Amino acid sequence: MSQISEKSPQHCAKKKLVNISNLQKKLFLTFTTFCSSILLLILIVWFILRPTKPHFSLKEADIYQLVVSGTHLLNSSIQLTLLSTNPNQKVGIYYDDIQVYAAYRSQQITLYSSLPPFYQDHKDTNLLSTLLVAYALPVATSFNYDLGRDQMAGRLVLNIKANGLLRWKVGTWVSGKYRFNVNCVALFVLIGPSAGPLTFKQGTQCVTTI
Structure with a gap:
C-alpha cells in the first residue's frame, strides 16, 4: 500500500x-x-x-601699506604671487577652496583673500596672485612698537599663510576633501628710505601640511 x-x-x-x-x-x-x-x-x-602633497613657494611680495592709525588699528595692502606645483606622476588635484592671508609676529594683518577653485593636472604648475588688504584691523597695542623696532633694524619678517580644501583625482576616481595648510616666510630687507613698495623677490619654499 x-x-x-x-x-x-x-x-x-x-x-x-x-x-x-x-x-x-x-x-x-x-x-x-x-x-x-x-x-x-x-x-x-x-x-x-x-599621492604626494603639493608644493608651494612664494615667488614675490610687495608691501604697499603697513601703517597703524591711532593706537591699534592697522591698514595694510600686500600684493603677492604664489607658485603651486603638483609633483605627482599620475594624480591630479582639485583645489576647492584656498584662503590666503598675511601675519606678522603671530598676528593676522590682512583679511582673508579667496582664490578661485581650479584643477591641477599631474606635474603641472600654476601661478596664484592675490591682493591682501585690511582697513582699521584691530591689532595688539605693542604692534606699532614691534614694527618700528624691526624697521629700525632694517628687516621685516612676514608669514604668508594659506589654507583650504583639496581632492585627489586618480583616473575617474576622486577622493573626499582634505584640509591643507601652507606657511611661507618672507624676509623683507629695508635699505634706506624708499618711495616705492617694500619688495620681496628672493623666492622661498613654503611648508605644506595635510
Whole structure:
C-alpha cells in the first residue's frame, strides 16, 4: 500500500519564506563582496600611487601699506604671487577652496583673500596672485612698537599663510576633501628710505601640511 502525503498550506508558506530568505542572503553576500572588491581595488591603487602633497613657494611680495592709525588699528595692502606645483606622476588635484592671508609676529594683518577653485593636472604648475588688504584691523597695542623696532633694524619678517580644501583625482576616481595648510616666510630687507613698495623677490619654499 502506498502512502499519500499531503503538505499543508502552512508548510508551503514556510518553504517559500525559507527560499526568499536564502535569496536575500545571496543577494546581500553578492553586494557585500562587490563593494569590498571595489574598496580593495581603490586602496591598492591608492597605496601604489601614494599621492604626494603639493608644493608651494612664494615667488614675490610687495608691501604697499603697513601703517597703524591711532593706537591699534592697522591698514595694510600686500600684493603677492604664489607658485603651486603638483609633483605627482599620475594624480591630479582639485583645489576647492584656498584662503590666503598675511601675519606678522603671530598676528593676522590682512583679511582673508579667496582664490578661485581650479584643477591641477599631474606635474603641472600654476601661478596664484592675490591682493591682501585690511582697513582699521584691530591689532595688539605693542604692534606699532614691534614694527618700528624691526624697521629700525632694517628687516621685516612676514608669514604668508594659506589654507583650504583639496581632492585627489586618480583616473575617474576622486577622493573626499582634505584640509591643507601652507606657511611661507618672507624676509623683507629695508635699505634706506624708499618711495616705492617694500619688495620681496628672493623666492622661498613654503611648508605644506595635510
